[in-house]
Amino acid sequence: IFIFIGPNEGVFSKVSTADKENQEASENTGPKVVYVPPPPPEEESSIFSHYATGINFDKYDDILVDVSGSNPPKAIMTFDEAGLCESLRRNVTKSGYVKPTPVQKHGIPIISAGRDLMACAQTGSGKTAAFLLPILQRLMVDGVAASKFSEVQEPEAIIVAPTRELINQIYLEARKFAYGTCVRPVVVYGGINTGYTIREVLKGCNVLCGTPGRLLDIIGRGKVGLSKLRYLVLDEADRMLDMGFEPDMRKLVGSPGMPSKEDRQTLMFSATYPEDIQRMAADFLKVDYIFLAVGVVGGACSDVEQTIIQVDQYSKRDQLLDVLKSTGNERTMVFVETKRSADFIATFLCQEKISTTSIHGDREQREREKALSDFRLGQCPVLVATSVAARGLDIEQVQHVVNFDLPSSIDEYVHRIGRTGRCGNIGRAVSFFNPESDTPLARSLVKVLSGAQQEVPKWLEEIAFSAHGTTGFNPRGKVFASTDTRKGGSFKTDEPPQASAPSPAVAADDEEWE
Numbered sequence: 001i002f003i004f005i006g007p008n009e010g011v012f013s014k015v016s017t018a019d020k021e022n023q024e025a026s027e028n029t030g031p032k033v034v035y036v037p038p039p040p041p042e043e044e045s046s047i048f049s050h051y052a053t054g055i056n057f058d059k060y061d062d063i064l065v066d067v068s069g070s071n072p073p074k075a076i077m078t079f080d081e082a083g084l085c086e087s088l089r090r091n092v093t094k095s096g097y098v099k100p101t102p103v104q105k106h107g108i109p110i111i112s113a114g115r116d117l118m119a120c121a122q123t124g125s126g127k128t129a130a131f132l133l134p135i136l137q138r139l140m141v142d143g144v145a146a147s148k149f150s151e152v153q154e155p156e157a158i159i160v161a162p163t164r165e166l167i168n169q170i171y172l173e174a175r176k177f178a179y180g181t182c183v184r185p186v187v188v189y190g191g192i193n194t195g196y197t198i199r200e201v202l203k204g205c206n207v208l209c210g211t212p213g214r215l216l217d218i219i220g221r222g223k224v225g226l227s228k229l230r231y232l233v234l235d236e237a238d239r240m241l242d243m244g245f246e247p248d249m250r251k252l253v254g255s256p257g258m259p260s261k262e263d264r265q266t267l268m269f270s271a272t273y274p275e276d277i278q279r280m281a282a283d284f285l286k287v288d289y290i291f292l293a294v295g296v297v298g299g300a301c302s303d304v305e306q307t308i309i310q311v312d313q314y315s316k317r318d319q320l321l322d323v324l325k326s327t328g329n330e331r332t333m334v335f336v337e338t339k340r341s342a343d344f345i346a347t348f349l350c351q352e353k354i355s356t357t358s359i360h361g362d363r364e365q366r367e368r369e370k371a372l373s374d375f376r377l378g379q380c381p382v383l384v385a386t387s388v389a390a391r392g393l394d395i396e397q398v399q400h401v402v403n404f405d406l407p408s409s410i411d412e413y414v415h416r417i418g419r420t421g422r423c424g425n426i427g428r429a430v431s432f433f434n435p436e437s438d439t440p441l442a443r444s445l446v447k448v449l450s451g452a453q454q455e456v457p458k459w460l461e462e463i464a465f466s467a468h469g470t471t472g473f474n475p476r477g478k479v480f481a482s483t484d485t486r487k488g489g490s491f492k493t494d495e496p497p498q499a500s501a502p503s504p505a506v507a508a509d510d511e512e513w514e
């Protein structure tokens, strides 16, 4: 078992997400990182390129919505009701958005009304625009101007996300919606040259998007002041507050000049929210924050057809080849548990003449970005990935997700399969279940499958049943009541809380986060 003595002399086992600090430390002290990413596209057609909403987009409207907290503002039904200024409205239209998704219908007016928000909505249902649009709207109305000449930049909004590729994607979304306006978003993340990053920040910065380590670094160097900060957004909020990132988040809100929670607006978004994390999140939010749940908290996207195949460890590779035969050239993400097996499986597939690339934390940033771009462009239709690619990534035409190894946390499963079936499109997820290692997941897997109206294999129900004894196990019963923890917790079934801890699985490869 890997033991890491953290900078604060804390001892963490392999499951501790604190490993990432190790990486960051070595980033600061090790060989200088020289990588400078290619500039983002300048042509309008690339900036606004988007994929079509799918046949189930209108079905989003049937999902039950739970809004709790005092005096929630009324939802909007159309983007026109959002009262966006002309340039922002134009950019929304150019992005192909015709009508808002439920998290946007509710989230936009809540944020515009100045309220703090903890929002939960299924993967691929438009959470990013739900926070970007009202923030940009406010900044445009107030007419912010980032000074090119200032030695310290003072952004009005900071957005944090757990991985480099995700924060870059959020930045590109912000840049798209802010196109042609005076609002300047900037992105900072690990693995790229710090001097370059600082120069970009100093060109002017209103919306600072960053992974926590690099963000703290830039703030610590005095390049970013916090006195004008109005919005703090935590995307993948449950991940940002779990044991790996919580210290960084506390450091961030404790940074000199950071407005207190009473004096800023704090917004949290995710598809999953373990209860203990919800409770802790309240530390960062005003007391009267609004809790918004679209559908079941922690539920899988029902546009993803989920199949579970029982395998043993040694048959997985053949099974994978079988699956990939049926997927042909359609884009497929294959998730594995370790960086080593990511390399191994990618090499194996290449030997089998399947054009494959891979992304994980031991690859250099240059390679990570190249892999993602080859996959996005369809040059490599198969991407083998570790958990680093599980959350938030929005890639066109990913029709399939394969869990070559299942994660040990059900939330991680929900995020992984959510890389397909986005924005009303249909996707498929196939998971290899090895009873020797995956039995602890069986029970929550059954719940997620039945909650998303998927067929539950008889053998899986049996494994789930025997793994946890007989008392109170009702696989067809209520899944996770979607509830604000302030109402007294959501697990009101006759069962004890889920066996799975918030997200230990994501930590297996943790030094790659950020």
Ligand SMILES: Nc1ncnc2c1ncn2[C@@H]1O[C@H](COP(=O)(O)OP(=O)(O)OP(=O)(O)O)[C@@H](O)[C@H]1O
Binding pocket: 050, 051, 053, 096, 097, 098, 099, 100, 101, 104, 121, 122, 123, 124, 125, 126, 127, 128, 129, 270, 271, 391, 392, 393, 394, 418, 422, 423
């Ligand atoms: N109202 C809309 N109309 C059309 N497309 C939309 C709309 N809102 C968002 N989209 C598109 O849907 C896709 C998914 O959105 P987004 O990435 O924000 O999902 P998400 O809820 O953040 O997912 P995840 O939980 O995986 O992070 C994106 O390509 C986005 O541009």
